[in-house]
Structures are given as structure tokens and as C-alpha cells.
Amino acid sequence: MNIAKDIFTYLGRSGDSIRRGAGSSNVTVVRGARLAVIDPGVWVGNAFGAVVGQMGEEGLHLEAVSHVLLTHGHWDHMNAAGYLQRRCGACLAVSAEDRAAVEDREQFFREFDQSDHKAFQSELVPLPRSLIKLILWYSFGKQPVMTVEWVVRDGDRIDVGRILEVIGVPGHTPGHVGYLVEDCGALVTGDLFDFENSIGMDVTNFRSDVSVAMKSIERVISLGPEVAIPGHGEPIVGRKNVTARLKHALANVHHYLGLTEQLLSTKAMSLTAVTEALFPSIPLSLRSMTMLMVLNMLRFLEQHGRIERTQVAKTWSWTKK
Numbered sequence: 453m454n455i456a457k458d459i460f461t462y463l464g465r466s467g468d469s470i471r472r473g474a475g476s477s478n479v480t481v482v483r484g485a486r487l488a489v490i491d492p493g494v495w496v497g498n499a500f501g502a503v504v505g506q507m508g509e510e511g512l513h514l515e516a517v518s519h520v521l522l523t524h525g526h527w528d529h530m531n532a533a534g535y536l537q538r539r540c541g542a543c544l545a546v547s548a549e550d551r552a553a554v555e556d557r558e559q560f561f562r563e564f565d566q567s568d569h570k571a572f573q574s575e576l577v578p579l580p581r582s583l584i585k586l587i588l589w590y591s592f593g594k595q596p597v598m599t600v601e602w603v604v605r606d607g608d609r610i611d612v613g614r615i616l617e618v619i620g621v622p623g624h625t626p627g628h629v630g631y632l633v634e635d636c637g638a639l640v641t642g643d644l645f646d647f648e649n650s651i652g653m654d655v656t657n658f659r660s661d662v663s664v665a666m667k668s669i670e671r672v673i674s675l676g677p678e679v680a681i682p683g684h685g686e687p688i689v690g691r692k693n694v695t696a697r698l699k700h701a702l703a704n705v706h707h708y709l710g711l712t713e714q715l716l717s718t719k720a721m722s723l724t725a726v727t728e729a730l731f732p733s734i735p736l737s738l739r740s741m742t743m744l745m746v747l748n749m750l751r752f753l754e755q756h757g758r759i760e761r762t763q764v765a766k767t768w769s770w771t772k773k
């Protein structure tokens with residue numbers, strides 16, 4: 453669909469059905485003299501093939517793709533990038549902090565094993581590692597060999613016959629960036645916010661940081677883009693609408709932080725118990741992501757001295773200070 457002047461977004465597949473390529477992110481194409489593809493999404497299950505078909509209807513041909521720009525190094529956003537690199541010789545760009553995850557799939561597991569979240573593994577995903585890998589392979593496909601050619605930083609300018617500016621918006625991952633099409637004020641926001649799979653602000657993985665993500669949302673509010681194109685869910689058109697949506701995302705986080713603190717003021721609770729109290733009807737497909745978000749909120753409250761964790765037998769529980 454045509455979102456703004458020569459900017460096309462192809463909505464990703466919802467992740468609530470079990471099929472190959474489900475959960476693939478939105479794909480955005482910016483047309484200048486050449487084409488930039490931002491977050492090409494998933495290749496398997498013809499997810500990217502369907503996008504290519506729709507691009508053809510708009511006269512957008514892969515031969516013209518000069519840049520593949522990633523907002524961050526998550527599989528649902530990037531697996532088709534390897535195909536585009538081989539097919540078009542396009543320049544692949546991502547930030548320094550997310551580069552390793554793009555070039556080496558095992559990095560995801562290495563980083564998880566080194567993270568604070570590792571202590572909660574049996575609650576987050578009660579499955580053996582080999583089975584987790586098999587599910588990921590089924591959903592997103594084999595990760596192709598990808599070589600990052602442009603390590604982007606906040607303020608970098610990418611020229612495809614019109615200028616895209618790199619906007620550093622960390623929080624979902626440490627190196628998460630957005631891409632602002634300068635001549636029309638359209639900002640591709642990646643997973644800065646996600647109302648489809650999350651409560652708005654997207655801190656649903658083990659590299660997320662709540663306070664950093666809040667600052668990034670505030671930055672985008674002050675930037676005032678005319679259009680915001682998220683990685684999941686519908687694009688938002690009109691500066692007022694974008695601002696309102698972002699403020700809603702922030703308000704939701706504060707709401708759930710408050711609720712969490714309130715829950716823990718009466719008794720000590722495990723991560724699982726807090727998640728079930730906050731989100732009693734979460735579908736199984738979103739359970740691990742939601743638990744990661746709750747864990748990140750608990751860590752935020754802990755860092756601010758409002759709650760503390762204690763270990764009983766093998767399970768950690770949380771309580772108000």
C-alpha cells in the first residue's frame with residue numbers, strides 16, 4: 453500500500469497462526485532514483501515472495517534495489533535480506549550493536565546465555581534449546597549468510613535519489629534505529645512500538661531496556677514525524693495521530709508499571725504469576741514475549757529501588773520494597 457509519496461508498506465503476516473513465515477514484519481520500500489527496502493522480513497513460506505508480487509504491481513522491481521536497511525537484528529525483520537543481497541547486490545545496513553545478530557544466528561543464544569534473563573529461562577520458555585531452535589527455524593527459515601556493509605549511526609544520511617536519515621531509537625534492542633525520509637517526514641519506526649503483539653512500547657525481548665525505550669519514544673514525539681511506519685501493525689498518518697499513538701504507548705507502560713508495583717505490595721510473586729495477573733488471556737503464541745516484557749518492567753522497577761527479588765528454592769520471586 454502507498455503510505456506517502458513513493459513510500460510503500462506491505463503489511464507483515466500476523467503471528468497468531470501457525471504457518472511458515474507467520475510473524476514476518478512489515479516491509480517498507482522507499483522509491484527515489486533507486487529503491488531502499490527497509491526490513492525485508494521473512495523469506496520462508498513465500499512471505500517475501502508475496503511482497504515481491506505486490507511490489508511488481510506498483511512498478512517496483514528488485515533490480516532497482518540499492519539498499520537493504522534494517523531497523524534491528526531480529527529474524528522476523530531480516531531473513532529475506534540475504535536473498536536481496538545475492539539477487540541485487542544491495543548494500544546491507546544495520547547498527548554496530550545489532551550487527552553480530554545479523555551476521556551470526558548463534559549470537560542470539562550466546563547473548564541470551566550471558567543475560568540477566570537466563571536465570572528465568574525455565575519460566576520464559578520451558579522447552580529444550582534444540583526444540584526452540586527447531587521452532588525458530590520453522591517460523592523464520594534458515595538464516596542465510598549476510599554481510600553488513602554499512603554500520604549505521606544516528607545522523608547518517610543514505611542517498612537513494614532522496615535522503616533517508618538514520619534516527620537512533622534504542623530500547624527494543626541496544627542498536628535499534630529508525631529511518632526518516634527527509635522530504636516527507638515519514639519515519640520507519642521498526643519495533644519502537646507495536647500495538648499488534650504488545651502493549652504499545654515494544655520491550656518484548658531480552659535485549660530490551662524500558663527506560664531507554666521510553667526516552668526513544670519521547671525523542672520521536674519531539675521529532676514530530678508526519679507518518680510513522682511500525683514493523684508490525686498499521687502505519688499511522690498525520691503528525692497529531694502519530695503523537696497521540698506514541699503518548700498512548702508511553703501511558704500504557706506507566707499503567708502496567710503501576711499495576712505491577714501494586715500487585716507486589718500485597719505479596720511476593722514469581723514472574724509467571726505477575727504475567728498471568730497482568731495478562732490473564734494472553735495467547736500461547738505471545739506468552740514468552742509477554743513474559744520477557746514483564747521481566748523487563750520488573751527489572752526497571754528494581755533498578756529504581758521500588759521492588760526487590762529473592763530466590764526461594766529454584767524460583768525467583770519479586771516483592772515491593
Ligand SMILES: [Zn+2]
Nearest residue numbers: 524526624643
Ligand atoms: Zn524486534
